[in-house]
Amino acid sequence: MIETKQKKSRTASPEVRKRQIVDATIASIGKHGISGTTMASVARLAGLSAGLANFYFKSKDALLEETLRCLAMEHREQWSTRLQAPDLDAPAKIVAVIDAQFHTSICNRKKLAVWFAFFGEAAYRKSYRRITTSIDAERLDVVAGLFDKIIKEVGSPLDPKGVARTLESLFDGFWLNMLMYPDQFSREMAKAQIFDYLHTSFPRHFTPMP
Amino acid sequence: MIETKQKKSRTASPEVRKRQIVDATIASIGKHGISGTTMASVARLAGLSAGLANFYFKSKDALLEETLRCLAMEHREQWSTRLQAPDLDAPAKIVAVIDAQFHTSICNRKKLAVWFAFFGEAAYRKSYRRITTSIDAERLDVVAGLFDKIIKEVGSPLDPKGVARTLESLFDGFWLNMLMYPDQFSREMAKAQIFDYLHTSFPRHFTPMP
């Protein structure tokens, strides 16, 4: 049973309920996968009756889309607010993005399971891809811009966009391995490897593990 | 309609039928995702009647497991046979593994969609993870062994297993990005980025793009 806010009241505002149902959907997907989450399993986890999720969301599809949207927004918040801290140079900002990517609130077993459940469906659902596309593109641009600064400082022959794409792929790849083989891949290990990569590519700007 | 072998005959041996049904399952997952593939959709793509898949496989779950097993075996074949070529030194073997990973027969839109469909379910299905675990661990060991040789030659401070894990994650991450954003991530681009990584890490052993 997921309780975003404990209320003794039987009723709550639509906003609260929607959020509660989305949280329950994340919990359900994390526990049973997408194919195993039903409107009933969501309702049970939310502590609500069977029909309510359908009342607040037009359909199960709409609920899943909204869930992905919430997840993506939360993810975006995580890195974009960190970048707004003053006095961060380019390497520090990249470190911030990495810290965000592997922060416990984002990168935990339940949420990783949900992310990859959506990725598994995204291949043939344009609506899912639309949700992640703009956010992913935005971060890729930001990170590429940061690497551009660094590369110009050292005069490296590397391509900023290429390095940014490699970093993104490292994020996704370590996420997948953490999900599949949690005994062998930990958050700390992933970060250590990524910093090794950055240190060998830009020795003057990154140290092996801050 | 998938036809592994064109036969005018109405009947075929169990082996042929099983393979035909597995191929149809891959096609169906690639087209409709796991949640959209039904015993009926598989039968239709195989050009067989509705009940046959259930006759040859105990259940839908069993069929999906067998499908993943076939996919994993095909993948393993791809890299392990390449490594058996004589006169390959460690860097050449790593190049061979990379070529295998991004070979058209493995790394195409349909198969990537199937892989990630399974990854999405693997989080809460031990039976799926069991299938990939041993194969992934095997390749990780092989690749780590190869990097061990290279690292000893140059006396680099890098950890062979760590580099191997990074490479595996690059594979998975680029695969995911190729699936999600095929316009921005191509097989050639992924390989180029990976060779950039290897060149900066081991300049004496890898060139930017062979």
Added chain:
DNA sequence: ACCCATTGAATGATCATTCAATCAATGGCT
């Protein structure tokens, strides 16, 4: 004529979705 692969209609289970009925809160009225 026999064997065995194959068919596809029948069965029952699971689920999303709907909606009329129910219930709690709120505010106005005495």
Added chain:
DNA sequence: AGCCATTGATTGAATGATCATTCAATGGGT
């Protein structure tokens, strides 16, 4: 304060669609 009336949230049983699974009947191959 006590008492409705109104509003709007919530319930859960009913409905119909979809699907995995079964199996008796079919018919091709040998």
